[in-house]
Amino acid sequence: MDRVADGMPEEDVPLQPPENETPDLVKGGLNDVTVFLGQYGWYIIFAIVAFFFLKQKLQPKIHKFQKKREENSYYTRYDASTIESRQEAMMRARMRMQEEHDEKAKIAEEERKKKEEQKRQERIEDWDRHQQGKGYRSKYRPQEEPSPSTSGKKENKAPKPKLRQNDYNPLMGAGGGASFRRARRGGGG
Numbered sequence: 001m002d003r004v005a006d007g008m009p010e011e012d013v014p015l016q017p018p019e020n021e022t023p024d025l026v027k028g029g030l031n032d033v034t035v036f037l038g039q040y041g042w043y044i045i046f047a048i049v050a051f052f053f054l055k056q057k058l059q060p061k062i063h064k065f066q067k068k069r070e071e072n073s074y075y076t077r078y079d080a081s082t083i084e085s086r087q088e089a090m091m092r093a094r095m096r097m098q099e100e101h102d103e104k105a106k107i108a109e110e111e112r113k114k115k116e117e118q119k120r121q122e123r124i125e126d127w128d129r130h131q132q133g134k135g136y137r138s139k140y141r142p143q144e145e146p147s148p149s150t151s152g153k154k155e156n157k158a159p160k161p162k163l164r165q166n167d168y169n170p171l172m173g174a175g176g177g178a179s180f181r182r183a184r185r186g187g188g189g
Contacts, residue, residue, distance in 0.1 A: 037044070129135060
């Protein structure tokens, strides 16, 4: 009635408040979601089922991985003295290995020098022989005395059988002695 007093006619005054209408943005979004689920709904369901299946299968492995990680973190919780003693032990082991390597290298170097000296002496002897007119290189090779185990084997050896005939030529075909002749050219006309 206050509105009638303000100059508004009574028939223009609404008796009930207007209903809230759904905004177009919400209607459009809801429509898009339903279309999307209509097209890809089965794929989404399959993906969810596969995810839970894989999670169930991989759960023990994930648990083992986490357990190993916790065990590894246990080693990092050592105090400084334990870490220091471990590093000192590693350094001692490395030094010992290095000393062994150095000793082996010295021995190898000595052997190499001995061989070089022996070769040098042989060259000097060859040159002296050459100067005396006996020839530059000695043709004489000292025969090694055969050991008893090898001497018997050499005497009893049979000659090896030949794998192919003497007249074998791979270009001549499988027959060995057959010759190849090209087919005649015939003039067809």
